[in-house]
Amino acid sequence: MASATPSSSAHRSEDGSTTGREDPGGEGGATRTVLAGADISRIISRMAHQILEKTNGGADVVLLGIPTRGVPLAARLAARIREVEGTAVPAGSLDPTMYRDDLRLRAVRPLHVTDIPDGGVDGRVVILVDDVLYSGRTVRAALDALAEYGRPRAVQLAVLVDRGHRELPIRADYVGKNMPTSRRESVAVRLTETDGTDAVLIIG
Amino acid sequence: MNRHLLSTADLRRDDALLVLDTAEQMARLSDRSVKKLPTLRGRTVVNLFFEDSTRTRTSFELAAKRLSADVINFSAKGSSVSKGESLKDTALTLEAMGADAVVIRHAASGAPHRLAGWVRGSVVNAGDGTHEHPTQALLDAFTIRRRLGTVEGLRVTIVGDVLHSRVARSNVWLLRTLGAHVTLVAPPTLLPHGVADWPVAVSYDLDAVLPGSDVVMMLRVQRERMLGAFFPTEREYSRRYGLDADRAATLPGHALVMHPGPMVRGMEIASEVADSARSTIVEQVANGVSVRMAVLYLLLGGAGADERKPDDQYGEVADR
Amino acid sequence: MTTTVAAPWLLRAVRPLGGEPADLLLAGGRVAEVARAGGIAPTTAGVAGGNVLDADGLFALPGFVDLHTHLREPGREDAETVESGTRAAALGGYTTVFAMANTNPVADTAGVVEQVWRLGRSAGHCDVRPVGAVTVGLAGQRLAELGAMATSAAAVRVFSDDGHCVSDALLMRRALEYVKAFDGVIAQHAEEPRLTEGAQMNEGSCSARLGMTGWPAVAEEAIIARDALLAGHVGSRLHVCHVSTAGSVEIIRWAKAKGWRVSAEVTPHHLLLTDELAATYDPVYKVNPPLRTAEDVAALRAGLADGTIDAVATDHAPHAPQDKDTEWAAARPGMVGLQTALSVVIQTMVEPGLLDWAGVAERMSLAPARIGGLPDVPVDARSSMGVGAPANLTLFDPEARWVVDPAGLASRSRNTPYRGMTLPGQVHATFLAGRPTVLDGKIR
């Protein structure tokens, strides 16, 4: 249980996002803000519209955020959908940690809450929501985790940022922003709910 | 936290809370229809039980299997151990089998510490002599937290054969670490000689302590203790230190009654108390599986210090 | 004990009792001449070519006498033999060891004690004085043939059931009385058996935390008090083995103040180590009586300094690996100690200023020799270095520091609690009746 303390949960790095660091440029790389708060808010709105369009007005949709930052993103999308359409789309969370294929490559990861909304996932359209799509391994693990809760009619993927470099045949149905990066760079998503501010940074 | 779980005295507060938080997630997963997780696929957990304890062994076995680990039950009876093989030779055998974790129950205090020096895998103490039983204390704390919301600041009374109790020792250190105030209640003969140095209050009077208790933990009292002149008769013990219905009625309304099992009904605890709404005795068993899943996950769910890539030591590099 | 007279040896510039450098001529098994350094010319002294030891920087003390050694032979030759144990003794600066009786068979007859005595003579590394058992088979039921052992070739004077306490008060009284006939002494392993059933370590804060059955100080003190009263009552000699508690020191001080014939020994490990070490659960720290607290250690040092405790005795107790590579409760108690005794005494007594070199001579050589009834014991430390004294000498470098490596010890067993520790003082040479048993730190 060496280095897994609760504080390290702030350092979770889903698909390439470096998070929770006060001074991301501290290792010498340049940091630049690529999306500001207003951009993120506009992107959420657009994605909400796209979801409504593609899912027949949000019928049978369940949004499941992938912790940490996918969870508030899912909640924001649900809130935006309700504002736009008046439809209450349930939002919850799905922690794929115990399904990852790379557990043994790193110190043990703390678990996060899985919260499947009442009504479950059987026969529903589940939209997985994450902050950054990178190798695709987190999404693969999430698909395995999801299967244990039932059989959705369809599963879709929504991400705030797609930074490329996929290692698995996975693509997102809704992309907030395509952001070409080099592998040496990291993408850091900051959200008010988890970090006190809204921004997307590229570090390196 | 260390590579092994040998004693709750080694657990820092952060480590202890991480176990409880992880157990909380495990408990939620245990509520769904598909209980099995692929997490520890390819890992081998050996249950090495030198004392019979179906209850604890089964709990660890279920925990390991829910995480998809391969489980080997290596019970002392009928094996080379009963033919006089030493603990060290047994350890070398397990090592050769490639055990990633060894869960050990042994009659000698400190046996898990010795084992930890002889094997590469993680060692989990499932009860050693009169020393410790860390997962029992963790599941007790987990049970308290689920029922009462927190452990911090609670007044926990531990009653019975503290001298011979590994459960009591593990609970004293863990509850202290989690900020509870512990009072030990026992006849003076069943308290260790050095108890004055423990971070606890001590009382010989159960009736005086119960009204101020948020939790009362009853320890098993073995009838054999009478032979060692620790107390005169079962009847006298039960009258002075047993939790009967009248005594339980003096507890605050929210107070919990706990027992690590197996209990001696009518001796340290009356049936009507054991079966009452305050009793957590059945929950403790279920929570035991969640807590042991958490412990196995935290010990085996990541890279060992030697398998980890240097880059990954801070856990901030992208998962590749 | 060799019958052939040793060839003369000249020790040049050695410092007797740490004093001014001097030349010592050893001849005829005795110190033949003492002169200022450079005062004895090798050519005029009749010393053969190689028999000159340049002892510049080395201190000399009378050869050490260990009242409490377990040589394990007969019975557990896998753990130690008379040969290997006495090699360790010589390398530790000892010229006499008292071999404890708890062998297999037990040394409770003239036959067994003579066997051990002969093995010692043929090994030749130091004098071996067998201790006879007090009771048959150490069983605490019937007196062994104490008189037969006393009049055997081994000339036994010390009787002990060590490992077991002679707990029956009447039997103890009888033993104390009986050995008066041949000026024997009963060396008691003071341990009240009912109070120590299943005991694993000192009873106190550590045992409470570690969940191990406690060995309370009172179990030792109660027996010492009882035996002191008995010895006083019948006017016999009592020797208390391995005193380990502050309370024991007080009781012995009181008994001596009464004028009773009570003597006591302390082990090096009880002068240095404490029960905190049991937290490792490594049985290398398991010993009987157990390691005690820091307060006990301080009281033992003070008692040894003021003479309440007469002697240092090693309780050298070798054990085979399978008896120590186990869980604590299954392990046998005991530690090897012959080769580390001087170093531990220097560290715990000399360096803190509690004992001078004459004091070390008294506690490690002269007092144990007197308690054990050896013949020809010098009256004091000074005369042990003077003309006519037996040429039993230990030469050591007090400035040397060495790291204890179990594999480097001469004992067949490796159970030293000092593994990896850096200790002061290293034995360079040991002379037994004028003959070197150790030179350059190696067995001759």
Ligand SMILES: [Zn+2]
């Ligand atoms: Zn002894």
